[in-house]
Amino acid sequence: MTEKMWGSEPFWGLGYEWDPDWVFTDRQKELRSTIIELCETELRANAKRFDDELTFPRRNLEILGEHGFLALTVPEEFGGLGENHVAYSMVCETIARYGCASTAMCYVMHMGAVNAIMLRQTPELIDKYIRPLNSGKLGTLSYSDPETGSHFWYPISSGASRSNGGYKVRKKASWTTSGGFADFYVVQTTSPDFTGYDDLSVFVVDGEHVKSQPSLWDALGLRGNQSGPIEIDGIEVPVEQLVGPTGDGATSNDESVDPWFLIGSSSVWNGLALGAIDIAKRHTTRKRHVDVGLRVADYPTIQDYVGEAVMDTNACRIFALSVAQAMDGATENNTKNPGPGELARGNFLHWAWQIKFEAAKNVAHVVDKMLHACG
Structure with a gap:
C-alpha cells in the first residue's frame, strides 16, 4: 500500500x-x-x-x-x-x-x-x-427564512411576482454560507400565484443584487465561511434565471438540494473527526512521560479513546459513502437527472438525513475525546 x-x-x-x-x-x-x-x-x-x-x-x-x-x-x-x-x-x-x-x-x-x-x-x-x-x-444556496428558520420549505419572508417578461424576486434568509462573497445565489421563494406551502420556485440571483451582513458571523472554527443574513429586495430577474418550472422548488429540493447538502455536510463532519484523530495520534505518539518511560499512546485509556473514535468515525464514513453509492446507482453514476415531479436521489432522502445526524453526533463526541487524549 x-x-x-x-x-x-x-x-x-x-x-x-x-x-x-x-x-x-x-x-x-x-x-x-x-x-x-x-x-x-x-x-x-x-x-x-x-x-x-x-x-x-x-x-x-x-x-x-x-x-x-x-x-x-x-x-x-x-x-x-x-x-x-x-x-x-x-x-x-x-x-x-x-x-x-x-x-x-x-x-x-x-x-x-x-x-x-x-x-x-x-x-x-x-x-x-x-x-x-x-x-x-463561486455559488451558494440560500434557502433559510428568518420567520421559519430551517423550515425552508415555507419561506414566508420571500416571494416572486411576474414582471417585464421575467420575475421580481424578494428574499430574506436568516443565514447563508458565503453570504456577501458568492458570485451567484440559488434561492428558493414562494411561487408567483402562490397556492400552498409546497408551491415554491427557484431562481439564480447575481451577487451584486444581494445585501448581506457577514460581519455578524463568529463561529468557533468556522469563522471564515461568513454565514449570515442576506436580503434580496425585489430585484428584476430575467426568465432565463428561473431554475426549472415555477412550482418546482419542493421537488428540486428533495431531488438535488437536500441530497447533495446532506452528503456534503456529513462528509465534512467526518473529515473534521478524522482531523481531530490525526492530531491526537501525532501528539500521543510523540509525547513521552520520561518518569515512567511511556508515550501517552501507551496508556490503555488513551488507546480506548482513539480506537473507539476511529471505529465510530469509519462507521459514519462508510454509511455516508453507501448512501452516495445508492444515489450513483439511481442516476447512472450521476449522468442522468429525473424530470420535474420525479425522484431518483430523493428516494434515499430518509437515509441521507440519518448520515447527517450520525456524523454530527459523532464529530462532537470524537473531538471531545481527542481533546481529553491530548490533555
Whole structure:
C-alpha cells in the first residue's frame, strides 16, 4: 500500500490503511492525493489566518477552482470533472480533514448551488454560471427564512411576482454560507400565484443584487465561511434565471438540494473527526512521560479513546459513502437527472438525513475525546 505523504515527509496522522479505498476508483484516489497536496502547500496554512481574522476563504476556493474541483460533478462537456456522489463525499471529507473547515463548508454550499442548476440545466444557465466555474466563479444556496428558520420549505419572508417578461424576486434568509462573497445565489421563494406551502420556485440571483451582513458571523472554527443574513429586495430577474418550472422548488429540493447538502455536510463532519484523530495520534505518539518511560499512546485509556473514535468515525464514513453509492446507482453514476415531479436521489432522502445526524453526533463526541487524549 502506498504511504500517505505530507509534503516530503510521511503523514503524521492515520495512514491509507484506515481509509476505505476499495470504494474509490483510481482516478478518485488521484483526486484525493491532489487535494492532500493542496492542503499541505496552502489550504491548511490559510485556515488559521482565515479563522483568526474572520476572513472569507476566497483564495482556498480559487485554488480548488484552478484544479477543477469547483466543477467536480459537472459533465466534462461543460468543463467539469464529470465525477459522482462518492467522489463528492471524498472531496468534502478530504478538504475538511487536511485543509480548512470553513473552505469545506463553503464548498458544500457551492456544489449545492451548482447541482441545483445542473438538475434543471438550460444553455443560458450553463453558459453564465457553469462554464466559468474553473475561473473561480463561486455559488451558494440560500434557502433559510428568518420567520421559519430551517423550515425552508415555507419561506414566508420571500416571494416572486411576474414582471417585464421575467420575475421580481424578494428574499430574506436568516443565514447563508458565503453570504456577501458568492458570485451567484440559488434561492428558493414562494411561487408567483402562490397556492400552498409546497408551491415554491427557484431562481439564480447575481451577487451584486444581494445585501448581506457577514460581519455578524463568529463561529468557533468556522469563522471564515461568513454565514449570515442576506436580503434580496425585489430585484428584476430575467426568465432565463428561473431554475426549472415555477412550482418546482419542493421537488428540486428533495431531488438535488437536500441530497447533495446532506452528503456534503456529513462528509465534512467526518473529515473534521478524522482531523481531530490525526492530531491526537501525532501528539500521543510523540509525547513521552520520561518518569515512567511511556508515550501517552501507551496508556490503555488513551488507546480506548482513539480506537473507539476511529471505529465510530469509519462507521459514519462508510454509511455516508453507501448512501452516495445508492444515489450513483439511481442516476447512472450521476449522468442522468429525473424530470420535474420525479425522484431518483430523493428516494434515499430518509437515509441521507440519518448520515447527517450520525456524523454530527459523532464529530462532537470524537473531538471531545481527542481533546481529553491530548490533555
